[in-house]
Amino acid sequence: MPATIYDIAKKASVGIGTVSRVLNNHPNVSLKTRERVLKVAHDLNYQPHAYAQGLARKKTNTIAAIIPYFTNYFFLEVLQGIQDKMLTLGYDIMLYGLNENDPEQFETYLLRATQKGRADGIMLFSLRLPDDFTMKYKHINQPFILVDCYHPDFDSITVDNKAGAYAATKHLIDLGHKRIGMINANPISPPAKIRFSGYKTALMESGLSFDEKIYKPSRILKYDGFSREAGYDSMIDMLELPKHELPTAIFVSSDVQAMGVLSAMRDHNLTAPDDIAIVGFDNIELAQHIGLSTISQPMYEMGVLSVGRMLDRLSNRNGSVTHTLFTPKLMVRETCGHYKKNTTMVNN
Amino acid sequence: MPATIYDIAKKASVGIGTVSRVLNNHPNVSLKTRERVLKVAHDLNYQPHAYAQGLARKKTNTIAAIIPYFTNYFFLEVLQGIQDKMLTLGYDIMLYGLNENDPEQFETYLLRATQKGRADGIMLFSLRLPDDFTMKYKHINQPFILVDCYHPDFDSITVDNKAGAYAATKHLIDLGHKRIGMINANPISPPAKIRFSGYKTALMESGLSFDEKIYKPSRILKYDGFSREAGYDSMIDMLELPKHELPTAIFVSSDVQAMGVLSAMRDHNLTAPDDIAIVGFDNIELAQHIGLSTISQPMYEMGVLSVGRMLDRLSNRNGSVTHTLFTPKLMVRETCGHYKKNTTMVNN
DNA sequence: ATGAAAGCGCTAACAT
DNA sequence: ATGTTAGCGCTTTCAT
Numbered sequence A, B: 001m002p003a004t005i006y007d008i009a010k011k012a013s014v015g016i017g018t019v020s021r022v023l024n025n026h027p028n029v030s031l032k033t034r035e036r037v038l039k040v041a042h043d044l045n046y047q048p049h050a051y052a053q054g055l056a057r058k059k060t061n062t063i064a065a066i067i068p069y070f071t072n073y074f075f076l077e078v079l080q081g082i083q084d085k086m087l088t089l090g091y092d093i094m095l096y097g098l099n100e101n102d103p104e105q106f107e108t109y110l111l112r113a114t115q116k117g118r119a120d121g122i123m124l125f126s127l128r129l130p131d132d133f134t135m136k137y138k139h140i141n142q143p144f145i146l147v148d149c150y151h152p153d154f155d156s157i158t159v160d161n162k163a164g165a166y167a168a169t170k171h172l173i174d175l176g177h178k179r180i181g182m183i184n185a186n187p188i189s190p191p192a193k194i195r196f197s198g199y200k201t202a203l204m205e206s207g208l209s210f211d212e213k214i215y216k217p218s219r220i221l222k223y224d225g226f227s228r229e230a231g232y233d234s235m236i237d238m239l240e241l242p243k244h245e246l247p248t249a250i251f252v253s254s255d256v257q258a259m260g261v262l263s264a265m266r267d268h269n270l271t272a273p274d275d276i277a278i279v280g281f282d283n284i285e286l287a288q289h290i291g292l293s294t295i296s297q298p299m300y301e302m303g304v305l306s307v308g309r310m311l312d313r314l315s316n317r318n319g320s321v322t323h324t325l326f327t328p329k330l331m332v333r334e335t336c337g338h339y340k341k342n343t344t345m346v347n348n
Numbered sequence C: 001a002t003g004a005a006a007g008c009g010c011t012a013a014c015a016t
Numbered sequence D: 001a002t003g004t005t006a007g008c009g010c011t012t013t014c015a016t
Helices: A005-012 A016-022 A029-044 A050-057 A069-089 A103-113 A133-136 A161-174 A190-205 A228-238 A255-267 A285-290 A301-317 B006-011 B017-023 B031-043 B048-055 B069-089 B103-113 B132-136 B160-174 B190-205 B228-238 B256-266 B285-290 B299-315
Strands: A062-068 A092-098 A121-125 A144-147 A155-159 A179-181 A249-252 A277-279 A294-296 A323-326 A329-333 B063-069 B092-096 B122-127 B144-147 B155-159 B181-182 B249-252 B277-279 B295-296 B323-326 B329-330
Touching: A005 A016, A005 A029, A016 A029, A050 B048, A050 B299, A062 A069, A062 A103, A069 A121, A069 A301, A069 B048, A069 B069, A069 B092, A069 B103, A092 A103, A092 B069, A103 B069, A121 B323, A155 A161, A155 A301, A161 A179, A161 A190, A161 A294, A179 A190, A179 A228, A190 B155, A249 A255, A255 A277, A255 A285, A277 B031, A277 B103, A285 B285, A294 B132, A301 A323, A301 B155, B006 B017, B006 B031, B017 B031, B017 B295, B031 B103, B063 B069, B063 B103, B069 B122, B069 B256, B069 B299, B122 B299, B144 B299, B155 B160, B155 B299, B160 B181, B160 B249, B160 B277, B160 B329, B181 B190, B181 B228, B228 B256, B249 B256, B256 B277, B256 B285, B299 B323
Parallel strands: A062 A092, A062 A121, A121 A144, A144 A155, A155 A323, A179 A249, A249 A277, B063 B092, B063 B122, B122 B144, B144 B155, B155 B323, B181 B249, B249 B277
Antiparallel strands: A092 B092, A294 A329, B295 B329
16 A cells, blocks of 8 residues: 555666665666656655565664663653664664563563574663673674673673762761761672772772671562562661661662651651661652752763764674763752752752 | 575475465364474474565554553553563564654654555554544554554544543542642643543632633643653742632642742742642652652553554554543542652552 | 575665 | 666566
């Protein structure tokens, strides 16, 4: 039913080659013919058949994105950056959303995404890659770009977790706190591990000692401890300490956990920052609503940049691998102190 | 580089027709040949070429989803439902995320999505369709399924906004409130309009009169007033009223707006439910964190169901159009009163 | 049961 | 400058 180049060719009394040339802006077509063909194409409301074009060009103009849903806000913003950029470049996005960090579903998606003629490249988000990943996928025909995760053998875009954790902790130190705890996710997760090291470094540099008693890695392992429940649990645990051993400030490894921490405090009739100051990490949308001080990642830009990296890779398969580190930004809001009523809450 | 059916055919000493038959489980292939071909295919790590297959079959096994990003949580959950279901059916999802309800970008996406050979069907989310939509797209070759939006000419899955608004308002009435206000989004938006009618109906049925003074449609029009800012602004406006004219309870047309409403209250040293009880709509993830009573939509199920509808449509293009209405559920939490400490906040 | 061949709609190399 | 032809990798019809 829809028009093909054959229909155009017939109507314009030319060969399909000429039609193709016109449509693809190739030189060597007389102005007269070009215009005639263009007119017919327009009249027929012609649209190229995506798959036919892809098959002939050996290019899909599609990229696959595999993203765990639990990354939530982060996911959405990065995706938005990607989408905006992709659109202007004529690429489409095939979305593979992971329900949990389920290795099996991940494999299934990977298999589909890497299927011949499915996508030109693949973007992986916030995923912990299995050890044999390089072996299995390094020599595949599609480039991989990692966003918010790292592997030495593939291009990656990440945020400087250490710098972020350092900044958060340092800010608390500058505020005058001497006893600063940390509630961490599961340190098996690379970001959790690195955020911990940033926390520790800041402590050391300022001559504060690290106290195991006020460092709580997550006991709840779902989502690697990056959950509200895990934060709640850790804080309840923390609050078992005798009063004089409690920290006066806590750096929490993610905002969702911080949500739980704040709930736990509320349940103990404690408030932030008056009783204990809190700084989170991620700057999820929620953080601004509740005045949570946190570390903000330039998510949208990361998305945009990752597209650039993908295109570079597409046109130069063998260039050397690059790793881009974004520096996150401290967002001072109320839970860390210095809260100014009527400004912080509403305007940022 | 990757193996094709020709490679298999040669190695297995058969014709490509036979290979194709084996791969597609057609009858009329001897067991012996079938096994031989299968083995070779496996040895060669054969994967069909998606586009070649699509071209030949005139089927892409892909569906396009056009979704405005601002729907946020709703978006994510519905998408998750869709994705899970799609995967089991061997369909892929092409994602077109809209940055705002921008008609131009929408057209662009629609054009891509409806491109020949791009997707078998198209799902539209939370989108207000232009008037000429039917004319332009009804007779296109791909079926449309509308989710969270309505148009008489296309299959749709929506939530019963009227019933939800009614339930919210009725609950406030049952709690003993006599003076119940509403903060609405922009009534130009169908859900806003319908939620308003549910609110009004509940009022009428209980013999309460509708008072213009405590009904505030949004003055801020971005996102049709479904935003935190709009809610904040409306509440500030509402609080101008002399004390005795203030409502004792307010039904807010969405949770994001309710966030703003609560902020505005906080800025006036008012709390919910003590000073004014609040019920929202949507049950976004945030709602549970802050104890916001609200109306919950079965988002995941809506996603799953929409896939079913799409497949029905794919196999029966001319069946009559169906509209499915999901009934939303009231989630009683603290902001409407009856808050029980240590249970509501943490456990649901 | 199976091989050969046509066709899906396009691009690109090859003629002229 | 333009028409013709050979793929792209697969499905499907037509012979045998």
